[in-house]
Amino acid sequence: MSLSPIDWTQAASDLDSYGAAVLPGLLGSAECAAIIGLWEEEGRFRKHVSMARHGYGSGDYRYFAYELPAPVQALRSALYPPLATIANRWAELLGREERYPEAHGDYLARCHAAGQARPTPLLLRYGPGDWNALHQDLYGEHVFPLQLAILLSRPGEDFEGGEFVLSEQRPRQQSRPEVVALGQGDAVLFPVRERPVRGPRGWSRVQMRHGVSRLRSGSRFTLGIIFHDAL
Ligand SMILES: O=C(O)CCC(=O)C(=O)O
Numbered sequence: 081m082s083l084s085p086i087d088w089t090q091a092a093s094d095l096d097s098y099g100a101a102v103l104p105g106l107l108g109s110a111e112c113a114a115i116i117g118l119w120e121e122e123g124r125f126r127k128h129v130s131m132a133r134h135g136y137g138s139g140d141y142r143y144f145a146y147e148l149p150a151p152v153q154a155l156r157s158a159l160y161p162p163l164a165t166i167a168n169r170w171a172e173l174l175g176r177e178e179r180y181p182e183a184h185g186d187y188l189a190r191c192h193a194a195g196q197a198r199p200t201p202l203l204l205r206y207g208p209g210d211w212n213a214l215h216q217d218l219y220g221e222h223v224f225p226l227q228l229a230i231l232l233s234r235p236g237e238d239f240e241g242g243e244f245v246l247s248e249q250r251p252r253q254q255s256r257p258e259v260v261a262l263g264q265g266d267a268v269l270f271p272v273r274e275r276p277v278r279g280p281r282g283w284s285r286v287q288m289r290h291g292v293s294r295l296r297s298g299s300r301f302t303l304g305i306i307f308h309d310a311l
């Protein structure tokens with residue numbers, strides 16, 4: 081798999097300003113199709129979740145089992161180091177003690193030592209009328225602060241509707257919505273739980289949630305990459 085070059089200066093600046101950054105064309109259409117094709121390979125997954133059954137919205141997702149498929153493993157380990165740099169800067173701004181090592185393997189060792197040893201990368205599938213409730217992907221005490229979702233289907237061709245949505249809950253203020261327009265193969269980077277925002281009296285912390293608006297028609301697949309593992 082070949083990753084297109086990523087403008088990390090732009091991505092960090094967008095994350096700081098809006099709490100979201102798009103990595104345009106991270107995957108090509110053939111790579112997207114190959115990852116969608118994994119959905120049918122049941123043996124690749126450790127768990128299948130029906131969102132309606134849990135009150136999470138409507139649609140399905142499947143958590144990959146270890147060993148992760150090669151492109152998923154490659155994305156997870158290649159994207160971690162620049163994200164760890166941003167995460168460490170944010171931790172400092174927020175007065176958090178935790179710091180993130182340079183290599184993903186070292187961070188996973190920390191998760192695994194705390195009993196968080198199940199892989200969290202997932203494939204999501206939405207059909208007509210499906211949606212994903214605003215949520216946070218927390219699976220234990222260890223939370224790597226940034227994650228990404230890659231849109232694998234073609235908006236306007238494979239599906240209509242189904243916009244990626246973020247909400248930012250500001251202390252003592254109303255929440256701010258952010259809708260992220262994605263094309264096939266684009267990734268959106270976003271905070272798992274919180275991010276620093278500069279206010280009149282220094283930095284403060286806002287809570288973030290993400291979800292997906294209702295699909296009007298068609299079929300939409302996403303690959304989610306989360307860097308902490310699950311209990
Ligand atoms: O389908 C999407 O765009 C959102 C997926 C999601 O919730 C995730 O990757 O954690």
Ligand SMILES: [Fe+2]
Pocket residue numbers: 215216217290304
């Ligand atoms: Fe999620």
